Amino acid sequence: MPLETIKLTASFKLDGSISESLFSTYREVLGRLLEYAWTKGITSFKRLKAERYRELRARHPSLPSHYIYTACQMACSIYKSFRKLRKRGLAKAEKPFFKKQVIMLDDHLFSLDLEGWEASIAVENGRVKLKLLHGTYHERFKEMRIGQAWLVKTEDELYLKAVFSKTVELVESNGKAIAVDINENNVTFGSTERVRNIETGERAIRTAYFLKRRRLQSKPRLNEKPLMVKYKGRERRKVEDIYHKLANQIVDEAKGLKASTIVLEELANIRRRIRRSKAINGRLNRWSFRKLQEIIEYKAKLAGLNVTYVNAKGTSILCPICGGRLSPNGYRQMKCKKCGLKQDRDIIAVRNLLHRCQIDVGASPVHPESPPMIGGGKG
Numbered sequence: 001m002p003l004e005t006i007k008l009t010a011s012f013k014l015d016g017s018i019s020e021s022l023f024s025t026y027r028e029v030l031g032r033l034l035e036y037a038w039t040k041g042i043t044s045f046k047r048l049k050a051e052r053y054r055e056l057r058a059r060h061p062s063l064p065s066h067y068i069y070t071a072c073q074m075a076c077s078i079y080k081s082f083r084k085l086r087k088r089g090l091a092k093a094e095k096p097f098f099k100k101q102v103i104m105l106d107d108h109l110f111s112l113d114l115e116g117w118e119a120s121i122a123v124e125n126g127r128v129k130l131k132l133l134h135g136t137y138h139e140r141f142k143e144m145r146i147g148q149a150w151l152v153k154t155e156d157e158l159y160l161k162a163v164f165s166k167t168v169e170l171v172e173s174n175g176k177a178i179a180v181d182i183n184e185n186n187v188t189f190g191s192t193e194r195v196r197n198i199e200t201g202e203r204a205i206r207t208a209y210f211l212k213r214r215r216l217q218s219k220p221r222l223n224e225k226p227l228m229v230k231y232k233g234r235e236r237r238k239v240e241d242i243y244h245k246l247a248n249q250i251v252d253e254a255k256g257l258k259a260s261t262i263v264l265e266e267l268a269n270i271r272r273r274i275r276r277s278k279a280i281n282g283r284l285n286r287w288s289f290r291k292l293q294e295i296i297e298y299k300a301k302l303a304g305l306n307v308t309y310v311n312a313k314g315t316s317i318l319c320p321i322c323g324g325r326l327s328p329n330g331y332r333q334m335k336c337k338k339c340g341l342k343q344d345r346d347i348i349a350v351r352n353l354l355h356r357c358q359i360d361v362g363a364s365p366v367h368p369e370s371p372p373m374i375g376g377g378k379g
């Protein structure tokens with residue numbers, strides 16, 4: 001059975017603070033490493049560490065040495081993504097820089113006591129213990145390994161983001177799959193046997209919070225900003241809660257149908273879809289799609305299911321039977337002029353996704369009969 005490592009990030013708010021000098025020293029070390037990596041074109045952590053460690057260690061003798069390791073790692077990854085953006089013409093700056101108050105920690109630099117809700121963090125002159133306040137921590141993390149973490153400082157708050165991992169066994173692919181088509185206000189998922197459409201109601205939540213924020217902006221008060229942040233957090237939690245429930249339904253559907261695979265759309269094509277919705281433009285973002293996909297992916301893998309991403313280009317405008325171009329045929333309906341297929345456009349998207357996945361894995365083609373639509377609203 002194929003093995004796969006699942007990674008989940010938990011974010012804890014910390015009670016107390018870390019000395020400003022740790023943040024400023026780290027930023028200085030990171031800045032130097034970044035400059036060096038950029039000047040010499042170094043993307044390898046090993047090489048950067050080999051060439052810079054000694055000098056930085058001598059310059060900052062009170063800084064625990066592993067901070068230099070993690071700064072090397074961060075510098076390499078920041079430089080790498082800068083280079084990628086630059087190649088695509090998307091980086092405006094001449095050279096990479098990093099201004100955020102973020103420190104990367106490895107397992108020498110921090111430990112978590114989840115029973116006592118406490119984090120221990122290495123600082124310049126020993127270790128500090130900080131209480132964990134609320135967080136996105138969940139019971140399911142208990143049996144997972146803790147890997148690296150990040151200390152993130154905002155204006156007046158300190159967070160610890162820790163990565164938990166677990167190795168799971170995935171079932172062998174049996175050619176049966178559930179495809180998921182994500183839209184701004186509804187999600188359609190299903191197999192060749194049946195397709196379900198579930199309204200998420202996300203649009204209503206987003207609109208309500210958008211109006212709340214706008215009201216707030218129209219009459220500025222002294223404490224306006226914390227309230228804005230509070231609203232943002234509440235909105236996000238509400239939406240995430242919907243996503244968790246939805247992902248559970250999708251995984252249950254896959255298990256019920258003994259499907260081995262869940263098919264998701266590749267992100268590159270999702271951007272185009274976002275533009276389709278004018279009313280919510282700028283508010284329904286990549287975050288939503290990626291977040292939902294992430295939740296589906298880890299829940300699926302924890303259940304031992306495989307997850308495949310397929311190219312979703314044209315899945316809503318091409319006929320799943322003959323490949324002909326579809327034209328609109330009433331509310332949410334599409335029609336194929338070539339073979340006469342008439343169907344709901346979300347079902348069409350699901351069928352196309354299944355089709356592409358099965359072409360990719362070389363399994364049997366999709367049954368040509370259209371699957372029945374059950375449950376949920378019309379979207």
Ligand SMILES: [Zn+2]
Nearest residue numbers: 319322336339
């Ligand atoms: Zn057709």
